[in-house]
Amino acid sequence: xxxxxxKSKCKGKSNKKRKTSVEQTLALNYVRDWAFPSSRxxxxxxxxxxxxxxxxxxxxxxxxxxxxxHSHSNHSDGFLSxxxxxxxxxxxxxRVLALTDHDTMSGIPEAVKAASRFGxxxxxxxxxxxxxxxxxxxxxxxxxxxxxxxxxxxxxxxxELECLLSNIRDGRYIRAKNILDKLKKLKLPVKWERVAxxxxxxxxxxxxxxxxxxxxxxHVENIKQAFNKYLYDxxxxxxxxSEPSAEKVVELIRNTGGISALAHPWSVKNPIVVISAxxxxxxDALEVYRSDGKVPGFSELADTYGLVKIGGSxxxxxxxxxxxxxxxxxxxxxxxxxxxxxxxxxxxxxxxDMLLNFSDNPSDSSLEKIMRFAKLRDKSCDVLDACTSWLxxxxxxxxxxxxxxRKLSDHxxxx
Numbered sequence: 001x002x003x004x005x006x007k008s009k010c011k012g013k014s015n016k017k018r019k020t021s022v023e024q025t026l027a028l029n030y031v032r033d034w035a036f037p038s039s040r041x042x043x044x045x046x047x048x049x050x051x052x053x054x055x056x057x058x059x060x061x062x063x064x065x066x067x068x069x070h071s072h073s074n075h076s077d078g079f080l081s082x083x084x085x086x087x088x089x090x091x092x093x094x095r096v097l098a099l100t101d102h103d104t105m106s107g108i109p110e111a112v113k114a115a116s117r118f119g120x121x122x123x124x125x126x127x128x129x130x131x132x133x134x135x136x137x138x139x140x141x142x143x144x145x146x147x148x149x150x151x152x153x154x155x156x157x158x159x160e161l162e163c164l165l166s167n168i169r170d171g172r173y174i175r176a177k178n179i180l181d182k183l184k185k186l187k188l189p190v191k192w193e194r195v196a197x198x199x200x201x202x203x204x205x206x207x208x209x210x211x212x213x214x215x216x217x218x219h220v221e222n223i224k225q226a227f228n229k230y231l232y233d234x235x236x237x238x239x240x241x242s243e244p245s246a247e248k249v250v251e252l253i254r255n256t257g258g259i260s261a262l263a264h265p266w267s268v269k270n271p272i273v274v275i276s277a278x279x280x281x282x283x284d285a286l287e288v289y290r291s292d293g294k295v296p297g298f299s300e301l302a303d304t305y306g307l308v309k310i311g312g313s314x315x316x317x318x319x320x321x322x323x324x325x326x327x328x329x330x331x332x333x334x335x336x337x338x339x340x341x342x343x344x345x346x347x348x349x350x351x352x353d354m355l356l357n358f359s360d361n362p363s364d365s366s367l368e369k370i371m372r373f374a375k376l377r378d379k380s381c382d383v384l385d386a387c388t389s390w391l392x393x394x395x396x397x398x399x400x401x402x403x404x405x406r407k408l409s410d411h412x413x414x415x
Contacts, residue, residue: 027337031065034340035096035121037390066327067096067336069123070147070263070287070312074200075107076127077208079317082111085326088317090118092327098312100125100147102206103168105154108373124150124373126161127263128253129168130246132274142233144246144274145263147287148253151347152390154372156257156354164244164252171242172204178239179210179231186236188219207231208316223318246274247281254282257350259343261285261310266295279305284342287311289331291324308342309335348391352399355387359407 072078073085080088082099089097097120099111108124115122126148133141155161180190194213199205211226220226230237253260260283265271275286286302288294289311302309311331313324358366370387384405388396 024333028065028333031333031336031340033392034344034390035065064093065096065333065336066092066094067098067331068094068312068315068327068329069098069125069149069261069310069331069339070100070127070314071097071326072101072127072314072316073099073107073111075104075203076101077206077316079319082107083114085315085317086111086114086118086120086122089326090120092325094120094327096121096123097326098123098125098147098149100127100149100312102127102145103129103165103172103204105162105165106202108154112373122152122373124152124154126165128165128249129241129243130249131240131243132246132268132277134270134273135277140269142269143240143243144268146246146249146253146278146283147261147263147285148256148258149261149343150256150258151343151351152373153351153354153370153387156350157255158369158372161252161256164249167242168244169204172206175239175241176205176210179207179237182237182239183210183214183219183230186230188214188217188230188237190214190217190219208318222320224320224322246278250278250281250283254284254346257346257353259284259339259346261287261308263287264314265298265301271298272301275301275305275307279307284308285310285339289329289335291328308338310339311335344391344395348395348399351387351391355384355399355401355404359404362408 068089071085071089073080073082075082078085078101085099086097097111097115099107099122101107103126105124105126108122112122112124128146128148130144130146131141132144176195177192180192180195183190190210190213194216195205195209198212198216199209203209207227208223211220211223211231214220214226214230215222220229227235229235232238250260260278262268262275262278262283262285264287265275268274275283283305285308286298286305288298288302288309291313299309301307311329313326313328315324315326317323354370358370367383370383384401388399388401391399
């Protein structure tokens, strides 16, 4: 009898293990199909810019699927150009990279173009500066950062998002000058011209640019010391910008077809209050994983508020020993599956809105909005096929593409 009981237990464990194995296989296939849609068997010509042709070789290989969902280029406060960032990511084994510059998406087109040379997929993203103010007026307001992730075609209402980002960037110039005024009072003068030079033409200056100027001026030994002594939140040289409310940012991300995530919540002063409030506003995800592993407590908070758990290196290319490298944050297949399963319906609906607007106003300018982050390989390419290359067959059917195609049939577009 005891032997039968032991056999029953072993059988139960075996079934559970088999079920887990099947679920993991299905999740892996889903993630791999999303990362490399050409592996489904359809032609690649129409969407070569959205999906690099080299990706097919990765799809058929046993190489690990490395996603990095948080990185920066010199279009904000990173040190590398988008092209150099992509090349570095490739050398580090990254196959899907989210470029999430601060308050701008201006680096995405260059990143997509570079990615086509290395077989990397780009998730268009942005890290938006926002101000969280407790509703009960207990506790001080603080700046938080909210990541937004979009489909390969980008935001569905790009102009609305860009208006918000532009206002934040304008506030960064005022903020930077206020920081320099405070540094001057601390007898640590820094020239505005040097800060602007470091930031680069057209780039709104941030604290990292000022920190580099402080190093150049000999006021501190390195960037880390500049932050630790003067530029940290509420530090002696800290200043705020013109950040919108965090709740407004979360709502705008959803309204423009994006997925929102609270970045580095371990840096937030009162994470429970912030996460609770933003969850009510529609927050989708929470950074939980770092290069040094899962941060205690935040995985449980994600579970409590029903948020998808994600992570990324937050790579800037500072060259410091303690900086997390691209691809250094290990994300399980289950984590990636949950992220994409949450994202796909929202991205799909956003794309449908974009295509319907395009069919109502089939102009060159409308086409440019849809193809903002990629160009068709040649005039013979099918616009609708190119825009929907990352969708499954079922998702394509739900969008009534043939109806849109018929509406465009009388216009001089290659559809």
